[in-house]
Amino acid sequence: MPLEKVILAEGDDNLRRTVAEFIRSKRIDVAEAGTIQDVYNYLGKDEFDLVFIDAKLPECKLLDFFGDISQRAEKPLLIPLVNGEPDSFVLDCFKAGAFDYLAKPFSREQIEIALHKAGNFNHIARANAAMVEGVVDDADREILGECDLIMETRTLVKRVAQTQVTVLIQGESGTGKELVARALHAQSPRAQKPFIKINCAALPETLIESEFFGHEKGAFTGAVSKRQGRFELAHEGSILLDEISEISLAMQAKLLRVLQEQEFERVGGSKTVKVDVRVIATTNRNLEESVEKGEFRQDLFFRLNVVPVFVPPLRDRAGDVLFLAEKFRELFVRKHGIAVGSFSEESKKSLVDHDFPGNVRELQNVVERAVILCGADGVISPEQLNLTRNTANKTGGSAEGGTFQKLEEAEKAHIIRALAESGHNRTKAAKLLGVSVRTLRNKVTAYKKDAKTDEDLAKLGLDAD
Ligand SMILES: Nc1ncnc2c1ncn2[C@@H]1O[C@H](COP(=O)(O)OP(=O)(O)OP(=O)(O)O)[C@@H](O)[C@H]1O
Ligand SMILES: [Mg+2]
Structure with missing residues (x-):
């Protein structure tokens, strides 16, 4: 995922303007800083993914600044812009937490590569943090069983895994729906990308939208910082919407849009975020019945149920x-x-x-x-x-x-x-x-x-x- 906001701290006005313009052309917001005070002002007001910082920025002790950033909860990545400093200084920067460095004079291509690397790193780091939350010790377990019904399920999973279609997994509690969902992801071309689970039943209505789609800083009381939602974290991978029957009609409408357009806005944000996510949903209720009762949108049901997978109860x-x-x-x-x-x-x-x-x-x-x-x-x-x-x-x-x-x-x-x-x-x-x-x-x-x-x-x- 591309970066969204960076700070460019550079004492040389011309260089700063040129580089800023180039970064903006990549559709990334740039805050321009000429002094370390400017940098701190920006950091106090907003959240940034990355700081490019001139190693000779006036009145700035670079290593102290890095040390300070490493203490914060929200840590932007740090890339010093060096100019003739000894190698040992660059090494010290890395020790103090630098993500990368650029040596002046640098080319546009070098900036572009740095931005790209930082974007990828950010995405993986966040997705990892989200996956670790949901890890269970039997996460990679196989779907065991020799009866015909389970063999059919395994064959179906294998076949469907190769496609991009949305899968709805239905079955009683404890039948192995999550196991099937994990197998679907693990056997798909997305296996190396994130598998993100969201438990729709466990979340209060007030939090569910920001859990799904993220929020901008200050979007609501308690939203002290920007946060990526699960859909963004699952970019290029799969998302498991566990117990999908439990979401409200209002959320169902929002979800429908994501399934149709693969895009959404964060809570309190106006920018449209685009994602490439494979959706897997599970339910232990009969969703068709929920549709008949008017509790679940029919159009959403059809969207989810492109390929239905029934996991049979053990007694069968x-x-x-x-x-x-x-x-x-x-x-x-x-x-x-x-x-x-x-x-x-x-x-x-x-x-x-x-x-x-x-x-x-x-x-x-x-x-x-x-x-x-x-x-x-x-x-x-x-x-x-x-x-x-x-x-x-x-x-x-x-x-x-x-x-x-x-x-x-x-x-x-x-x-x-x-x-x-x-x-x-x-x-x-x-x-x-x-x-x-x-x-x-x-x-x-x-x-x-x-x-x-x-x-x-x-x-x-x-x-x-
Ligand atoms: N066929 C199977 N082979 C091996 N282990 C299985 C199988 N089916 C289920 N399990 C194990 O049983 C437990 C329950 O499975 P899982 O969490 O996938 O069920 P579920 O259908 O999602 O349940 P719930 O509806 O309560 O969330 C897990 O520990 C899972 O690893
Ligand atoms: Mg489950």
Whole structure:
């Protein structure tokens, strides 16, 4: 993505004007500064992507200036314009954080290359920061499964990945929609470019537009600086609009325009931003029904649904439950370093009989818990799978209401089991749980407050005192 705003600090008026004019011809805003005071004035008022700065700018100690910039939250890239300074000075500039340097006299082409490099760097740095937020440890995992339905899904993903079309991935919670979306990107020609996810359900209405499209400085209370939206960050890559059914009708209209024109404006901005982004959306609601009810725009639905991909619920994937259970067992054995050999025949039966309202995610969690709880004999028993509770629910849909154990309670019970399993050795228990000793200690301290009896305390490995 090209840069937007640069400062050109150069004491020589003629040179400054010529260079500024050239940069403007590249459709980049230039603030011209003749002194270091001018530079600071600009930095106080606005945000810049890059500062070109004359190494001999009056009253400026260049290295101090670089040091100051490196302390700031918003750091423009720095390119000194040097003229006969020794190599050691240039080296010091790099040490102090310079992005590049230009030696006078420089050509237009050299300026152009510097601008181009800086633009690319900015884009990658920002996209990286956004991707790191969403990274999960199984980000690159394959879509596993041997049943016909999953084989069809894999074939479809492979074929569609080569195209630019928008894909709508539908399926119940935990079926692997995000996994499919990541696979689509990874197998596409855009694989080396950013994959940016935006969770439409998690964002309050007031923030969603700026999350999508970014905002200019001062666009609203709290917008203290310019910010790129997810669409810009995903430039040349793919964007995953997770739980798309959750966005408001007003946002739907804006999204439609981006899908049609590949352009938008930032919140509080008037400049049109153009992007090249491949859109993937997921939903665990039936979007066609939402369209019928008037909650979702039909035209947007058509735009998104160019290629529909349905990820089937686990209960429809005959044969895959045991296959996946086995794969997950291997995975968690490796992850936790516990030797767990196999599932007993009865536990295989309980897996096959269960209908997994939480789909693959539930299966994965069940197997992880069982691997952790499994005793020294290395065979997983039905008790360790603990699947009886939901098995009756053959109609699908997730279990709700009062009988369903709260996450917090389940976590506490799980921690108590790990403590028992490890003979109340917290280091071992933390390892079993895959958390730090500190996390475990904090949890135990919190439970201690609620412990009512000596027995409660003993379970936590604490004395009654
Ligand atoms: N076929 C599969 N092979 C391997 N792992 C899978 C498969 N399907 C799902 N998983 C794993 O199950 C978990 C849930 O998958 P994912 O997050 O993609 O589901 P989802 O459909 O997006 O769920 P939600 O609707 O709740 O967001 C992930 O850890 C994912 O890696
Ligand atoms: Mg998901």
